[in-house]
Amino acid sequence: MAKVIAIFNQKGGVGKTTTNVNLSACLAELGKKILVVDIDPQGNTTSGFGIDKNSLELSTYDILINNVGVDESTINTNIKNLFLVPSNVELAGAEIELTKSEHRELALKNAIKKIKEDYDFIFIDCPPSLGLLTINALAAVDSVVIPIQCEYYALEGVSQLMDTIKLVKKNLNPKLEIEGVVLSMFDGRTNLSIQVVEEVKKYFKGKVFTTIIPRNVRLAEAPSYGLSILEYDPKSRGAEAYKELAEEFISNMEDVI
């Protein structure tokens, strides 16, 4: 039975998609069977895996609005063990169309339920908002991974993020947990990055992954080739960091079992 995890932070540009693509790729390389569900109308995860988001047959939109099964919408990526439900800008319309539906918050959860047996992990890449798409993701998952950028204002918006988690826990998904916080785009040369790490660790107490993702230009370049960092530059610091994160992630799970 898959563990279902949302990569969540309503701020844009904090490293959600980069973490989703590369953590998934590293877990797939470790032999885990992964499904990534792109629930961001920007479709950056979709193009990040080299899929042309403008020529999709089926997408997350069809799952949410047209009752199409997750299995039907799933496509292969170039990476062994890694599968994708793609999305594109069409999904922006789902946010409005869903409001008319009776099960508007639970559409994704109900769809994912049917294929949970088929994977080890299912990752959902959230859009940078707290709208109905994000609520669908939070209602569907066991836990959230929260990427936080090591920049000024890193903790801005975090209390809103925590309030949303609390609200979803209370009303839709009582078992929702924080899997861990990923510090991203760390620059060891700046005091600011070091300070942010301290602050985030203080705020989230034991919930921060030990592995910190450095700012690494190879991570920023890889998506324009439609490649994960393991394919683009497996020896880069970015690749090393995401491999280490994947190992830490799995070892945390084993501690629980």
Ligand code: ADP
């Ligand atoms: P989000 O999905 O939260 O909006 P992204 O993962 O798309 O954030 O990251 C925002 C931008 O920063 C992208 O251009 C991405 O390539 C770049 N980026 C993300 N993580 C890193 C990193 N560790 N080092 C350098 N650039 C990064």
Ligand code: MG
């Ligand atoms: Mg993104």
